[in-house]
Amino acid sequence: MATVAEWVQGARVRTLPNSIAPVLVGSGAAMGAFSWWKALLALVVALSLQVGVNYANDYSDGIRGTDDHRVGPLRLVGSGVATPSSVRLAAFVCFFVGAVAGLALVVASGQWWLLAVGAACIAGAWFYTGGSSPYGYSGFGEIAVFLFFGLVAVLGTQYVQAGTVTWQGALCAVAMGCFSASVLVANNLRDVPTDRVAGKLTLAVRLGEERTRVLFVSLVAVPFLVTVMLALSTPWALVGLVAAAPVVPAVKRVVGKETGPGLIPVLQSTGLGMLLWAVVTALALGLFHS
Template identity: 35%
Template structure:
């Protein structure tokens, strides 16, 4: 087994983005005095397994449907390049489904004990998350090919990721927490949007009708600015509604990074956009760290 090839297929650079929503839930729980390391670390492991599962399934699905071809401007994928066979990738997908289930079930019992109503509800959410990770590009009618990837990212990288992890820690939730959850979801969509803008031509040839394919590059750039602005605005509104200290606005220090990303997407050709996927993901993680630290400091002073 070529470890380097598999690590590339895991797309480890996507993990900071996946962990951002869990970190946001953890910070909100910490600010509420409800943080627990054992539950948080199980949230992290489950999320890592789920993200890698999504990446492997995406590699497999796009190679089968033709979206990963020589026309694609991003880095080559494992199945498309022949570095990993389709059969090997299918086995890897099954392994990570089992890892997700094992970690997720452990998380639920540690968090809830023998509260079967809570366990079954969150187990259902976990199954939906696994199915969403696979069905994005795998199957006869993958939803990523009809432009529903953005909605899925908003739900799972935003609402479920943030509010779900917060509830696992704090056993309660408030409606205001929808706002920081939206911030994480919208910034995650922005990462996907950069990817889809970069791949407009190859996706169109493969019949993958992402949002940028449907609306065109110019409108996709406007959409990108909407995602960035709305994500920051959601965080700001949350801080106004729950205001206790100016420290809560510490996240505004990340604004220049989002402006830099938006300007790059607006001006650079498609083949130069790949580095800005990583830049957007890391900007989102920094935003979450600053937001979370600001919430904790805001409750302390």
């Protein structure tokens, strides 16, 4: 039976910047319409779905045998410390919590069409590695991450608070989508050898390692281009360039052809860069927008 510490590790807490950062920057993009309690509910939705998809991936990959020789952190099912049914239940509980928080936001905003968006998010979380034809096994994971952790998360957070979507919010959504996709690209680059053997045709497996490294560098460059464009709204947005501090070492490792465990720090550094960018950009837009 898995310990509490193992369940926490299985939740992959180091991936949580992927859900925290979009809510922060989406709240900053709401500018004068910021609502702390709506932002908090949006954060609950994002965190619940993030942990839920992590447990769902653990379950689905575990029963398929994909995690039998995993390089990265502990996998509950693959390692045998937890039963598949208990991990699946944990995923469903997380999805339920996210659904309840999302429903509260829908009621508060009066925009009932957002229920369809929420349902799509939960379906996307489950079928990433779940079901008979998981799209994560076919190279579409990065597109889904860009969509859900970028466009939906940022613009959804902005919309439920401000009742509108702005060009600043759209740019931030693109930046967050690229950051989140780059984390997945680095993760899949690390797992290319084991994924190829397991028949998991991620984008990294399809592209090959060299082109995947180019893709990673291209994705992490986008948020800094967005920073320059956001300076049209407020020069303070340029503070976002400070996020280059943790991102540059990650780029060096990827360009330097690190493999396997050598790529684990890339995930951490890129996630830190994403969170740092979101914090300073949210503050710049929220406090100093024109």
